[in-house]
Amino acid sequence: MEVAREREATYDWWLFGVTVFLILLGVGVVLDTSFARALQGQQDEWAMSKRQGMWAVIALITLGMSMRTPYYRLRKYWFVGLMIAVVLLALVLIPGIGTKVNGARRWIKFGPVLFQPSEFAKIVLVFCLAAYSEICKGQIRKFFKGLLPALLVVFAISVLVAKEDLGTSITIMTTGLLMLFMMGARPAHMFGLILLAGAGGVVAILVEPFRMERIWAWLDPLNHATGVGYQPAQGLIALGSGGVWGKGIGRGVAKHMYLPAEHTDYIFATIGEEAGLMGCLALVGVFAFLVIRGLTVAHRSKDRFGSLIAAGLTCIIGVQAMLNIAVVTALVPCTGVPLPFISYGGSSLVFTTLAVGIILSVSQHSDYGIKEARQSRESPADRRGHRRAHLSRPQRRPATDP
C-alpha cells in the first residue's frame, strides 16, 4: 500500500553550487589582481593565484568532508572547543607566538601556513550559543539567569579579538546578538545591548589613535586623500571610475599600485572598477542568495540545535560580507575584514567554506534517527512494538501477539 511520505532532509544543492561558484570566482579575481603585482615586479605573476588555487582545492575538500559529517556529533565538544579558542586567541596576542601581517597580529604561523584563530573562534562561538540554547532551559528571557552568561562569552571573545581585528570583533558581536535574539532573548534587552555595543565601539576607537584618524578619513576621504584617507579615497575612486558597466575585466587601473589591499580587504573596489555597478550588484546578489539559502536550511531543519547552527553560521558570512562592502563603499569607517571567498587568504577561505559545509550537513542530517530507523526496520524484533515482558530474567519473552 503506497502512502505519502514527507520530503526527507536532503542537501541544499543550491547552497553548494553558490559556494563552489564563489570559491572559483575568488580564484579568478585573485588571478586578475595578481597580474598587477607581477607587473610591479614584486613576484612571479602566478604566485598568488597558485596559492589561492591551492587553498581553493583544500577548501573544496573541506566542503565535501564537512558536508558528510553529521554536525550533531560535534555538539558534545562545545565547551572544549570554546576553551581551545580562548587559549589560541590569547596566544596570538603574544609577540613571540602571533605573527604580524600588515601591522595586525592576527595569525599564528605553523610552518608555511598562517592560521587565524579568530576564524576558528567564530565557528566555535556559534556552536556554543546553540548548545547554550538547550542548557539554559528556555531561561533566555531572563537577564541574569539566561542571557548574561551567553553575553559574557560573546563579549569576552569579542574583546580578545578586538585589539588586533576590530572588524572581525564587530562581526562576532553582531552575530552573537543576532543569535541570542533568535534564541528568544527579549527585544528590550537586545536593544539595550546594541546601545552598549555602540558605546563599546566608540571606546575602541578612542583608545587606538590610528582608529580616530580613520574616522576623519572616513568622514571626508577625498580631503584626506594624501594622508590617512588614502585607502578609502582610492577605493571610492576605483568604484566610481568603473561606471555602470566597468572598464572591463583585467583593465582596472587602481590595482596597479594605487589601491592598497586591492586583493584582500578592498577587492570589492577592484571588482567595482572592472565590472562596474552591474558587477557589484551581481556579486551582492550572489551573497544575498547564499544568505537566503542558509536561512532556508535553518528554517527547514526540524532540529533546533541544527537550526541555530545554520542560522548563526549564515549570519557570520552575511555580516562579514556586508561589513566588507560597507567599508569599501565608505559607509562605515575602516575596519578591514576580508570579503568571504573572494579575498585572497587561505585561513579565511577554508574556515568560511567549513562553515558552509556545516550548514549543508544540517540540511542533510537534521532528521537523524529517521533514516537509520528505516534501514533497521527489516529486523523482525522491531515489527511489533508492543511486547510485555514477563519479569523473569534474563530472557525477555513476549507475552502475546497483538
Next chain:
Amino acid sequence: MSLFSGKRIAVIGAAATGRAAAPVLARQGARVTVYDDRSAEELGEAVTALRDFAELSLGDPHYPGIEACDLVVPSPGVPADAPVLRAAVERGTPVLSEIEIAYRIARAPIVAVTGTNGKTTTVLMVAGILKAAGRETQVAGNTLAGGFQVPLIQAAETMPVTGWIVSEISSFQLEWVREFRPKIGVITNITADHLNRHGTVDAYVAAKAHLLDAQTAQEWTVLNLDNPATAGLMGRSQGRLLRFGRQPHPFEGTWPEAVDGRRWLRGRVDGRVLDLAPADELRVPGEHTVENALAAAAVALAAGCAPEEIRRGLAEFPGVPDRLEHVSTINGVEYVNNTMCTNVDAAVRSVEAYDRPVVLIAGGRDKGLDFDPLGRVIAERVKLLVAIGVDGPLIAESARRHGFDRIRTADSMREAVRAAAQGAAEGDVVLLAPACASFDWYRSFEARGQDFKAEVARLAAETNQ
C-alpha cells in the same frame, strides 16, 4: 520555544518506540537518556546510532539517574505497574507515552484507531480513502505501510498541517496520556482479548476509553453501535458522535442497507443521507470487512470526503497481508492465510466469512481465552479441523464438546497443510485462523504466516509435477 527544550527526559525501552522518540525529543531541544535493562550486546547495532544525540544507560535495572529527569517516556512494553514508573509518579515526575508527545508536537490532524479487532484494516482503509481524496496521508503506529512501521511520534514530527496522520493505537500507549486528543477517534470493537495483561475486561475498556477522554465538540468519535462495550462509551465521549452498525439506524454515522436490490454502505451526516459505496465492491470477503469499511467510511465523512472518494478508496483497497490473505488455489481449493487472527473472536468471524466449506487449521499458544464460541462455530460450519500447536488440543476439546469429531492433529505446519489438503474438495477453503499466539513454534505471527505460505507453495509445486 519548545516545551521540551532543555528538559531532561528519560526514555525507557530501546525498541522501536524508544528509538523513534529519542531523536524527536532531541530535536525539540531536550537532553535525552535512553534506558533499557538489556545490555548493549543484546540490543546490537541499532542502538549505537543513538549515542550521537542521546545518553544511553543500558543493562542496569535500577535506572540510575532517573530521579533527576523532568519527564519519563515509557515504551508500551513497560507494564503500567512497573516499579520505576510507580516511583516516578510518586515523585511527581510526569509520565507520558509516545503518543501524548506526538499529539503535542503534531501539526497535522490525527485519526486514532483502537479496538480489539479490525484496527489495521480500518487504518489502511481510511488511508486509502484519504489518498483517493487527494490528501497527503501518513499511516502510523503498528500498522505497516509499504513494509515500514512509522511510529506516531515520527509522523507527528514530519507531517505538515495540511496532511493527515492515520494511526493505530494500542491500549498500552493509552495508559499514559493526558491531553491526547485525536481529531477523529475510532474504537472498532472491544472484546475479551489480552485478558492475561489487563486482568479484567473493565480495565481493558477503561484503557481504550482514554482515547476519547480529551475530545471536545471540535473532534469526532466513531463507535460501534453493535458492540456492547463501545456502545457503552457513547455517553462518555464529548466529541461529535458517529455510529456504525450492521443495521440502519437514525443517528449520524454509517450502516449497510439494501438499495434497489444491491447492498450499499450508507451514511448520515448533517441531516443528509448519502449512498457511499456498494458492499460487493469490497475485495476482501466477510462481514467484519464490511464493518471495518463502515467505520472507515464514517471517518472519511468526518474528514470531509465526498461519497465518490469513499467509494473509490474502498474499491481499491487490496486487503491486508496476513489477514484473510489469499495465498493460492490448488486443485480448486483456495488457501487463505489469516495468521493475524490471534484471538477467538477473530477466528469465529473469519470462519463465518465464508459460505463455502472450510477446512480450519487452528491452535498455537493459548492466551487464557475461552474457546467455546469457536468450538460452536466449528461444529456448525467447519468440514475438518486440523489442530496445531501446544494448545491445539484445547480447541479440539471445545469442538468435541459441541459434538464435532472430524479432527486431526498435526505436529508441524507441513503436516497440517497436507492433512488439510487431503480433507478438502474442489471449491472448499483451507483457512489458517489459529485463534492463538504463535510463540510456541514461531518467532512471530508473521513467521507463522510465512511458513504456511511456504508449505502451500511446496504443495503446489508437488501437485503440478
